[in-house]
Amino acid sequence: xxxxxxxxxxxxxxxxxxxxxxxxxxxxxxxxxxxxxxxxxxxxxxxxxxxxxxxxxxxxxxxxxxxxxxxxxxxxxxxxxxxxxxxxxxxxxxxxxxxxxxxxxxxxxxxxxxxxxxxxxxxxxxxxxxxxxxxxxxxxxxxxxxxxxxxxxxxxxxxxxxxxxxxxxxxxxxxxxxxxxxxxxxxxxxxxxxxxxxxxxxxxxxxxxxxxxxxxxxxxxxxxxxxxxxxxxxxxxxxxxxxxxxxxxxxxxxxxxxxxxxxxxxxxxxxxxxxxxxxxxxxxxxxxxxxxxxxxxxxxxxxxxxxxxxxxxxxxxxxxxxxxxxxxxxxxxxxxxxxxxxxxxxxxxxxxxxxxxxxxxxxxxxxxxxxxxxxxxxxxxxxxxxxxxxxxxxxxxxxxxxxxxxxxxxxxxxxxxxxxxxxxxxxxxxxxxxxxxxxxxxxxxxxxxxxxxxxxxxxxxxxxxxxxxxxxxxxxxxxxxxxxxxxxxxxxxxxxxxxxxxxxxxxxxxxxx
Amino acid sequence: xxxxxxxxxxxxxxxxxxxxxxxxxxxxxxxxxxxxxxxxxxxxxxxxxxxxxxxxxxxxxxxxxxxxxxxxxxxxxxxxxxxxxxxxxxxxxxxxxxxxxxxxxxxxxxxxxxxxxxxxxxxxxxxxxxxxxxxxxxxxxxxxxxxxxxxxxxxxxxxxxxxxxxxxxxxxxxxxxxxxxxxxxxxxxxxxxxxxxxxxxxxxxxxxxxxxxxxxxxxxxxxxxxxxxxxxxxxxxxxxxxxxxxxxxxxxxxxxxxxxxxxxxxxxxxxxxxxxxxxxxxxxxxxxxxxxxxxxxxxxxxxxxxxxxxxxxxxxxxxxxxxxxxxxxxxxxxxxxxxxxxxxxxxxxxxxxxxxxxxxxxxxxxxx
Numbered sequence: 001x002x003x004x005x006x007x008x009x010x011x012x013x014x015x016x017x018x019x020x021x022x023x024x025x026x027x028x029x030x031x032x033x034x035x036x037x038x039x040x041x042x043x044x045x046x047x048x049x050x051x052x053x054x055x056x057x058x059x060x061x062x063x064x065x066x067x068x069x070x071x072x073x074x075x076x077x078x079x080x081x082x083x084x085x086x087x088x089x090x091x092x093x094x095x096x097x098x099x100x101x102x103x104x105x106x107x108x109x110x111x112x113x114x115x116x117x118x119x120x121x122x123x124x125x126x127x128x129x130x131x132x133x134x135x136x137x138x139x140x141x142x143x144x145x146x147x148x149x150x151x152x153x154x155x156x157x158x159x160x161x162x163x164x165x166x167x168x169x170x171x172x173x174x175x176x177x178x179x180x181x182x183x184x185x186x187x188x189x190x191x192x193x194x195x196x197x198x199x200x201x202x203x204x205x206x207x208x209x210x211x212x213x214x215x216x217x218x219x220x221x222x223x224x225x226x227x228x229x230x231x232x233x234x235x236x237x238x239x240x241x242x243x244x245x246x247x248x249x250x251x252x253x254x255x256x257x258x259x260x261x262x263x264x265x266x267x268x269x270x271x272x273x274x275x276x277x278x279x280x281x282x283x284x285x286x287x288x289x290x291x292x293x294x295x296x297x298x299x300x301x302x303x304x305x306x307x308x309x310x311x312x313x314x315x316x317x318x319x320x321x322x323x324x325x326x327x328x329x330x331x332x333x334x335x336x337x338x339x340x341x342x343x344x345x346x347x348x349x350x351x352x353x354x355x356x357x358x359x360x361x362x363x364x365x366x367x368x369x370x371x372x373x374x375x376x377x378x379x380x381x382x383x384x385x386x387x388x389x390x391x392x393x394x395x396x397x398x399x400x401x402x403x404x405x406x407x408x409x410x411x412x413x414x415x416x417x418x419x420x421x422x423x424x425x426x427x428x429x430x431x432x433x434x435x436x437x438x439x440x441x442x443x444x445x446x447x448x449x450x451x452x453x454x455x456x457x458x459x460x461x462x463x464x465x466x467x468x469x470x471x472x473x474x475x476x477x478x479x480x481x482x483x484x485x486x487x488x489x490x491x492x493x494x495x496x497x498x499x500x501x502x503x504x505x506x507x508x509x510x511x512x513x
Numbered sequence: 514x515x516x517x518x519x520x521x522x523x524x525x526x527x528x529x530x531x532x533x534x535x536x537x538x539x540x541x542x543x544x545x546x547x548x549x550x551x552x553x554x555x556x557x558x559x560x561x562x563x564x565x566x567x568x569x570x571x572x573x574x575x576x577x578x579x580x581x582x583x584x585x586x587x588x589x590x591x592x593x594x595x596x597x598x599x600x601x602x603x604x605x606x607x608x609x610x611x612x613x614x615x616x617x618x619x620x621x622x623x624x625x626x627x628x629x630x631x632x633x634x635x636x637x638x639x640x641x642x643x644x645x646x647x648x649x650x651x652x653x654x655x656x657x658x659x660x661x662x663x664x665x666x667x668x669x670x671x672x673x674x675x676x677x678x679x680x681x682x683x684x685x686x687x688x689x690x691x692x693x694x695x696x697x698x699x700x701x702x703x704x705x706x707x708x709x710x711x712x713x714x715x716x717x718x719x720x721x722x723x724x725x726x727x728x729x730x731x732x733x734x735x736x737x738x739x740x741x742x743x744x745x746x747x748x749x750x751x752x753x754x755x756x757x758x759x760x761x762x763x764x765x766x767x768x769x770x771x772x773x774x775x776x777x778x779x780x781x782x783x784x785x786x787x788x789x790x791x792x793x794x795x796x797x798x799x800x801x802x803x804x805x806x807x808x809x810x811x812x813x814x815x816x817x818x819x820x821x822x823x824x825x826x827x828x829x830x831x832x833x834x835x836x837x838x839x840x841x842x843x844x845x846x847x848x849x850x851x852x853x854x855x856x857x858x859x860x861x862x863x864x865x866x867x868x869x870x871x872x873x874x875x876x877x878x879x880x881x
Contacts, residue, residue, distance in 0.1 A: 134793040134818070135716070155717065177662050184659075190666065191637050206862035212791040213817055214623070214634075216841055216859055218678075218867045222636050222669020226662050246719040266579055272602060272690035311721040312751065314744035371658040375579035403660040404580070440661040447663055458656070458663055466644070466652035467665045469873040473866070485664070 033072045033115070036093045040075060040117075043085040050074040059118050062103045062110040063164070064450055071098070071112030075119050080197065080205065080235040083119065087233065088203025090117055096479040097201075099233045101141060101172030104164040106367060107448025109176065109228050109484055116482075119233065121171050127151050128236065136194065136211045137239045141171025145178070148239060156241045159186035162444070163352045174234050177226030179444040181277045181351070184402030185310075186242075188444075190225040195238030198224065201231075201475040210238055223470055228446050229481035231474040245310035248276065249320040250338040252347050253327040254301035258282050258397065261303035262377040264330045265401045268307065269374075271326070273319055275402060276310040284361060284396035285354040285409075292357035295350040301333060305401070306351055354398045355409065362394060362411030364420070366427050369451075370434035371443040374404040383433050384408055391426040393419070405443035406434065432457055447485045455487040468492070519545075519561055523569040527643070527651060527682045530565060534680060535649025537563045538879045544647070545881055546676035548588060548618030551611045555622070555845050556675065559881050567617045570682060573597050575657070581688040582640065582657055587617025587681050603688045606632030610777040617681045623673030626777045627724045627739075630814045632689060635672045641685035642668040644678075647879040651682075659687045670870070677881070678874040692723060692741025696749035697769035700736040700761030705801035708734040709794075711759040716794060716816035718755055720748060726776050727820075729801050730810040736761065737772060779812040780821045782846045786829035791841040793818045799839075807832045821845075 040049045050056060051073050060068040072095075077083045090097045096116035103110055103120075112118045125142035130151050137148055137158070145165040148158040161180035162168055168178070174196070179188045195209035208224070209215040224231055255261040261280050268275060281289065281304045290297045297304060307323050309316050327335050338344035358365045372380050381397065388395040394411040408430050412423035431441050431454050441447070441454040455464065464486060472492035474480070483489070524530040537544045542562035547553065549568060570586040573594055577583065578601040585594055591605070592612050598604050608626035609619055618624075620642070625634045632638065641655030644667070654667030671681055702708040712727050715738050724739035736756060740748035749765050756763045766772065781787060790813075792800060797813075800820055804811040808827050813820030824832055829851055836842040859867075871878075 133713075133795050135816070136793075155719070177666070179660060187633065187637060188660075190669070191633055200866070204862055206866060207860060208863055211793055212841055213819060214673075214789075214791045214841070216843065217863070218870055219623075219636060219669045219673050220863070220866065220870070222666055222672070223870075226666050243717055243719045245721065269581065270579065272693070274690065312719075312740075312744070312748045314747040314751075315721065315742045318743045371660050373577060373580040373582070373658055375577065400660070404658055405660050438657050440656050440658050441663050443658075443660040444662060451663070455663065460652070462650050462652045463654065463664070466646065466650065466654070466667065466874075470665050470667065470670065470870065473869040473873045 033095065033117075036089055036095055036117070037073050039089050040073070040086060043089065044075070044077060044082040048076045048078065048082065050076070059100065059103070059112060059120065062100065062105045062108060064106050064108045064448070067108045067111050067449055069112045069114050071118035072115050073117050075117055076123050077119065077121065078123050080199070083199045083233055083235050084203055084205050086117065086119055087199045087201065090479065091202045094477070094479070096482045098481050099171070099175070099229045101169030101175070102144070102164075102167045104168045105172060105176060105446060105448065106369070107442065107446040107450045109446050109448035109481070110172075111449050111484075113482060121169065121233070124235065131211065132156065134211060135241050137241055139170050139237050139239065141169060141174070141234055141237060143170050144168065145170055145173055148241075152241045153244075155243060157244050158192065158239060158241050159183075160189050160192060163355070170237055170239070171234055174225050174237055175227065175229045176444070176446045179405075181279055181400065184278065184400065185274050185276050190222060192240045193221055193225050193237060194240050196221060196224060196234045197236035199233045199235055201477065201480040228448065228485050230471060230485055232480060245276070245312075245316075247313040247316040248308060248310040248344070249316055250306065250308040250344045250347055251324065251327070251335055252297075253305045253307070253332040253335045254298055255303045255305065255330070255332055257302040258381050259378050260330060261305045262401070264305060264327055266375065267326045267330065268323060269402070271322060273309070273323070275307055277306065277308040278400075278402040279306040279351050280304070280397075280399040280401040281351065281354055282397040284394060285398050288357035288361050288396065289350045289354040291360045292353040293346065293350045295346050297350065298334065306347055354396075355407075358396060358409050358411065361396065362413060364412050364414040366410040366412070366423050367445070368406065368408045368410070368427050368430055369442045369445040370406050370408070370431050370439055372404045372406060372434045372437050372439040374401065376437040376439075377401075377404070380406070380433060380437060384430055387426055387429050387433070391422050393423055393426055395426070395430070400443070403443070404439065428454070449484055452485055452487045455485075519564050521564045521566065523566040525569040527570065527645065530567070530570070530680060530682060531645035531649045531651050533563070533565055534645055534647055534879070538647045538649070538877055541877065542879070543881045544879050546621070546680040548615030548621070549590065549613040551614045552618060552622050552624070552845075554847070561881050565680065567615060567680065567682070574683070576601070578603060582659065582685065583688055584657060584683060584685045585616045586683055588615050590614065591616050591619055598688055599691060602691045604691050605686050606638060606689045607635060608777060610781050616684050620672050620684055621674060621676050621681055626780070627726050627773055627814065629819070630725045630816055631723050636669045638687050639668045639672055639684055640687050642671050642681055643683035644671060644680060645682050646679040647875040647877065655685065657685045677871065679880065692745070693743070694745050695723060695739055695741040695769055696745040696765060696767050697772055698738045698740070698749045698752040698756060698763065698765050699772075700756030700759065700763045701733065702761045703733045705734070705798040705805075707760055708736060708801065709798045711736045711756045711761040712797065712815040713794060714755045714759045715752060718752070720751055722752065724773060725814065725816055726773075726812060727797065727815050728776060728779065728810070728812045729804055732805065734801060736815070737776070739769060739773065776812050779810055779823055782823045782825055784848060785823065785825035786832070786847045786851065787845040788822045788833055788836055789843045789845055790820045790822065790836055791818065792820060796840065803832070803835060807835075
């Protein structure tokens with residue numbers, strides 16, 4: 001979810017918070033942006049270049065409000081040509097740039113650089129082509145996620161559905177490899193992108209792939225999607241769409257504890273089902289969400305489990321009955337089956353309200369996005385409880401249960417001295433707990449600036465060095481979204497050496513390198 | 514480069530493999546990484562100084578049925594891994610032809626079979642890799658959880674890289690449940706346009722098909738739609754109705770394993786030519802006519818626009834140049850002595866970018 005969940009207005013800010021580390025990959029002398037700004041105004045139009053301080057502040061944060069940096073200038077390109085002109089000018093001037101979509105990301109991935117240019121793609125929002133015959137859509141990066149599905153309905157849809165889908169942009173989804181509630185079955189953005197037009201950090205324009213699958217050579221599409229703006233800017237995006245399932249059945253079941261609900265998830269999975277979505281909320285999340293939507297959920301329930309099956313009508317019906325009886329046998333205190341689209345929509349609205357509604361429980365909260373092997377849920381939740389008690393803070397849990405993606409919400413009061421720091425420390429320990437059981441520091445929000453400090457917990461120095469090789473191939477000067485993803489600044493060395501055609505390439509099997 | 518004697522080895526540990534790579538890299542010797550050598554015909558005339566086989570790395574390191582994940586050493590034959598997964602009614606949803614192929618080779622070649630229509634290809638099912646780079650660096654990307662956006666997705670970069678960026682030593686994969694029973698609806702037609710109409714009806718149907726393939730040989734073709742699960746029969750009948758409505762001759766077969774095995778086999782030609790074409794659904798009638806004109810057979814995944822044209826005898830060069838003129842085409846198996854046109858039309862900017870990636874991962878151009 002380029003920002004999966006929409007961060008709560010009430011929630012997100014940390015007091016003053018730690019100062020963001022915006023160190024660029026390479027040491028740079030401060031640059032006077034004046035000449036560059038003049039050049040950009042001449043190239044793409046004065047109205048597309050913002051330098052007034054109060055206007056610049058609009059862009060100082062993305063969905064993660066704890067970090068704020070005022071950019072040197074903001075550019076609002078209206079076309080690929082504008083992006084090329086902007087990036088090429090930055091390249092010549094040695095100025096870093098940060099691309100931004102809707103700014104709904106939750107990892108600070110679109111945090112500006114103070115001496116750099118912020119490139120907002122929000123004005124490039126045309127759907128260029130809808131090719132239903134071939135099940136493809138071509139869109140500009142500023143198109144919202146939901147607009148893609150709307151453009152291809154009612155027979156087709158675009159599966160990745162981050163909770164922020166009404167506002168988040170498809171370009172941001174590409175940068176973050178966004179998922180959503182249905183990705184356990186349907187996959188992520190990366191599984192749907194078939195082509196990208198890219199502006200590389202030196203201003204070169206390339207097209208990788210297109211409508212067809214499997215473009216020749218290395219899978220640069222796979223490498224680019226999820227690269228968090230550090231390899232270049234996507235200016236045109238080719239997407240695969242799929243037929244809507246014939247039938248969708250949704251229920252919410254309530255249990256005494258998250259452990260019980262977790263066992264139900266295991267049973268469903270071991271029965272050979274791949275539900276469209278399985279989502280879990282703990283008691284704190286239920287209470288917060290209930291306060292927001294008044295869905296009538298029992299506020300004493302230990303866990304709510306949303307299960308959605310989709311597919312062909314016959315299979316869906318047969319399997320849904322099985323899910324109901326698994327829930328009953330596991331001791332569900334009550335089960336609500338959505339009888340129509342309105343009831344289904346309420347179940348989802350209540351689930352998606354959990355984040356925003358957390359403001360009812362605590363003045364501030366901090367969202368984590370760790371992933372665990374799903375079968376380790378019990379021990380991990382027990383450890384989170386233990387840590388929460390130790391730190392005397394409340395932690396709510398919202399959980400994409402199918403794929404093991406936890407969103408612990410660490411609640412705190414930013415006005416109480418020391419609490420923000422304690423909350424941050426606790427959040428860090430939760431991340432480490434997840435990595436220690438074989439998990440990941442982020443399932444869908446991205447690393448950005450927020451989680452880069454945890455990267456060494458998951459990756460060795462050799463792993464990070466190998467990531468850097470890819471980065472250097474695209475951006476040897478480290479000017480595309482510097483200070484993100486990698487925990488410490490790294491430089492790219494020169495790579496001398498001759499280039500030799502590979503035999504596979506000569507044969508035409510593989511046109512790589 | 515002069516042809517030279519190839520020194521072969523099959524290290525039994527990742528460390529040993531990385532050390533051999535590093536030694537060759539230091540000595541300026543070229544290296545080819547191979548698995549079971551089932552697809553070496555796709556890479557003629559490499560003549561590496563050193564050939565390192567991954568077949569000594571053959572452990573199924575983890576199978577986590579509850580998490581639907583597994584970790585495999587690169588040299589594990591895919592078929593053996595599938596036996597392990599099947600004990601828990603699970604599978605790795607990759608079914609390329611070739612029983613001996615190793616998981617490392619399948620990933621390195623990004624090979625796939627009919628299951629791709631439903632579950633995606635190698636790039637969609639691999640959730641992590643461990644690799645040894647030419648300079649001996651051992652590194653990983655991704656992990657063992659199915660949802661993970663930490664760091665760059667090098668697993669996708671290495672999938673389909675044919676061992677040219679580094680040796681894949683370990684692969685983490687996502688598994689799927691095996692369908693308890695399957696049934697296949699078929700629609701037959703001898704008119705390419707009619708066959709395409711039937712295929713389109715199913716590619717656009719709101720059904721959940723385990724497989725959706727087409728085949729064409731000697732003036733007649735079929736659409737194959739496979740259904741699975743508790744209600745496989747009912748789903749297959751729904752597919753059959755759509756094929757009926759499109760005007761095809763239809764039938765439903767319960768004992769369908771052989772049908773799909775034949776689809777896989779037609780992606781290979783022991784003595785002839787196989788050209789894999791990346792196209793679009795709407796290109797299918799034209800591709801069927803091309804196959805017919807050259808006496809080739811065709812199998813493919815209609816919804817994905819991926820087709821394999823196979824020519825056992827005839828003029829492969831003409832077929833290839835005709836396809837190349839219109840579609841992204843990779844020549845896989847081919848008869849000895851066939852001169853393949855070398856420039857497949859990569860955009861210069863993209864070629865340069867790929868070259869830059871290669872130079873960063875293998876600056877001395879050791880891996881061939």
